[in-house]
Structures are given as structure tokens and as C-alpha cells.
Amino acid sequence: MFKGISIEQFNKSFRTEDDCRQYLFDMKWQQGYKCRDCGSVKSYKGKTQFHLRCQYCGYDESVTANTIFHKLKIPLLKAFGMAFRIAVRKKGMSTVELSREFSINQKSAWLFKRKAQEAMKSSGQYLLEGNVEVDELMIGGPEEDKRGRTKGDKKLVVVAVEKISKEHMGRGYAQIIEDASAASLKPFFDKHIDSDNAKVRTDVWRGYWPLENEFEIKQKPSKGGKSFPELHILIMNLKGWLRGIHHHCSDKFMNGYLDEFFFRFNRRGFLNSIWHKLIERFMINKPYNHKAFAT
Ligand SMILES: [Zn+2]
Structure with a gap:
């Protein structure tokens, strides 16, 4: 698992789309597999090396299915890089900065930022x-x-x-x-x-x-x-x-900024794992509902 806040180390760890997929694969299934369809815990290799297929019902799940990464229109490598900057930089990254640094259009940058903020929402577990x-x-x-x-x-x-x-x-x-x-x-x-x-x-x-x-x-x-x-x-x-x-900024989006601020604030003593935690949240959260966030 990648740890740390060094951009050099980060870039060394993630050079290809498959590096990212492998990271997500380990995160998703290292602790064990369970079929979403039938609950069986036995699987074999699915459509690609980053899919698992249920031995019982044949349900084939990709590593990004049922996560915020599902059907992301930008490469995982860029998404990882953007999440890294958002998590690790003290002030995060504005949409404009993301768009410029990662050569994506502002709309995609804005949408990614919204997804990240959704992931940074408090779990409500720690009062x-x-x-x-x-x-x-x-x-x-x-x-x-x-x-x-x-x-x-x-x-x-x-x-x-x-x-x-x-x-x-x-x-x-x-x-x-x-x-x-x-x-x-x-x-x-x-x-x-x-x-x-x-x-x-x-x-x-x-x-x-x-x-x-x-x-x-x-x-x-x-x-x-x-x-x-x-x-x-x-x-x-x-x-x-x-x-x-x-x-x-409408209230709906303003709360996203407050979530973002306190996600970083609450992990200021754990910078080594803050990016990993954010990616974990991407994996746990349901795919993002675009329509719910239309302006
Ligand atoms: Zn199954």
C-alpha cells in the first residue's frame, strides 16, 4: 500500500492504469471476496485480471464497479493524482487548479472535485x-x-x-x-x-x-x-x-467544501495515510449520481 505525502514516491508507485487498478483490487478484495448478487465467497478470475467472477452465479464484477470510480471519464492515473493533491495539499485544489495541472476540462475537474467532496463527507461514526x-x-x-x-x-x-x-x-x-x-x-x-x-x-x-x-x-x-x-x-x-x-455557491455545494475542510483537518496528524483513506472512501461510496448534483 502506498504511504506518504511525497509526490516523487507517488509518481513512482503509479505509472500506469494497471498500477492503479492493482491498488484498487487489493483494497477491494484483499480481505476477501463476497458476491454482490448471491453472497457466495468463492470466485475466480473474471473478464480481465481486474475482474472477479462468482463461482456460484457467474456475476462478473470489475474492480471499479459499485464505487465512485465507476465509469469515470478520466483515466485512473489522473484521478489518483487529483485525489492525491486534494488530500495532501494543505489547501486542497480548486477546480481551476485541477483542470490546469491535469489537462482536463473544467467541467470534468468540477465533477471530480464534487465526487471527492462526497467521499470526504463524515461517516457519522465518530462523534x-x-x-x-x-x-x-x-x-x-x-x-x-x-x-x-x-x-x-x-x-x-x-x-x-x-x-x-x-x-x-x-x-x-x-x-x-x-x-x-x-x-x-x-x-x-x-x-x-x-x-x-x-x-x-x-x-x-x-x-x-x-x-x-x-x-x-x-x-x-x-x-x-x-x-x-x-x-x-x-x-x-x-x-x-x-x-x-x-x-x-449553493448550500448543497457549500456543505461539500465544509466536508472537505474537516476531512483534512481531522487527519492533519495522519498525513501519511490521508490519501489512502480518501481512495478507500471512493471505493466504499456508491457510484456518484450525476443528476443529483446538476447545477
Ligand atoms: Zn454470485
Whole structure:
């Protein structure tokens, strides 16, 4: 398995389409085979060396079937390279950068980026625990009246991050919300925060009050972010990154950027495996539904 963040090593490991297919083959079937059709665990070589055919029902599955790589219109070598840059580069890659660097048209680059963001979505398996700080931020507009409803290009985002110790953050998540009411905040809390094992800290906003039935929440005045310095820095970084990327973006796509940001953030201590993890997600996720993401 390829490990590391060196582009030289990466290029050495993947020179041909078959190198990529072999990598995916090992990832998909090294732990064992199971037929999607009948559940049999016995297989033999299928149509190509990168297919397996079920011994029982004859179902022939390619290495990319039932993954995001299925029917990808660009070579795997380019897809691997793009995923590598997106995962490993601190700021990821914009569609324009992908298009330029990999000589593909912008539409293909945009679509690939969307697929990658889909793969970078939180699995929802690891809830935030311990000390968890939560705040909202407004993107695409001035800070004033941040608790008001989102208007025009302005969007309200809720962000939560574990505070391990002073200056040391754990994992985090963020999501677009309609407004800062308890009704809008609750689904985010339910999805990402462990109600049994998290001590939530927020500022004194009343939207958090109704959530106290389920979550342990302590509030203290934000003092312009000074009460939550690490969270404040994270928010500044997130805003800076988003500002550099796009100006107009629908909520649907904006959440993709938030997923992307936190996929990297949550693996910042595991750079050696971050690309491998992303490819794993490509393999686990269902083929991408193009129509669902039409603009
Ligand atoms: Zn079968």
C-alpha cells in the first residue's frame, strides 16, 4: 500500500492504469471476496485480471464497479493524482487548479472535485466527545447580526471542535444551517456530538438552551472569540480558505467544501495515510449520481 505525502514516491508507485487498478483490487478484495448478487465467497478470475467472477452465479464484477470510480471519464492515473493533491495539499485544489495541472476540462475537474467532496463527507461514526466547543459563523457577508436568517449569498455555518488541552484541538465538523435556532442546531448536534460523553461549551446564545435537555452545555460570554481562542483561530482559517475558493455557491455545494475542510483537518496528524483513506472512501461510496448534483 502506498504511504506518504511525497509526490516523487507517488509518481513512482503509479505509472500506469494497471498500477492503479492493482491498488484498487487489493483494497477491494484483499480481505476477501463476497458476491454482490448471491453472497457466495468463492470466485475466480473474471473478464480481465481486474475482474472477479462468482463461482456460484457467474456475476462478473470489475474492480471499479459499485464505487465512485465507476465509469469515470478520466483515466485512473489522473484521478489518483487529483485525489492525491486534494488530500495532501494543505489547501486542497480548486477546480481551476485541477483542470490546469491535469489537462482536463473544467467541467470534468468540477465533477471530480464534487465526487471527492462526497467521499470526504463524515461517516457519522465518530462523534465528538470530551470538551467540545461550538459556535456559528457567517460566511459571504459581514459579521453583524450573525444570528439572523441567512440572506442572499450570506450563509450561517455551525462549527464544533474538540478541545483536548490548551492550544490543542481534536476533531471537528461544520455544516450550513438555516438559522441559529435550536431547531436548526439540533440535527447538527445529534449527528456529530456524543450526548453521553461530551461537555459542550458555547457562548450565551439562547438557541442552545433547549438542547440542554439532551446535552451537557455550559455557556460563557464569547468576548469576541477571546473566550474560545482555538475555536476562533479555526474559524478564521476556515473563513480564509472558503474566501479563496468561491463567491457564489449553493448550500448543497457549500456543505461539500465544509466536508472537505474537516476531512483534512481531522487527519492533519495522519498525513501519511490521508490519501489512502480518501481512495478507500471512493471505493466504499456508491457510484456518484450525476443528476443529483446538476447545477
Ligand atoms: Zn454470485
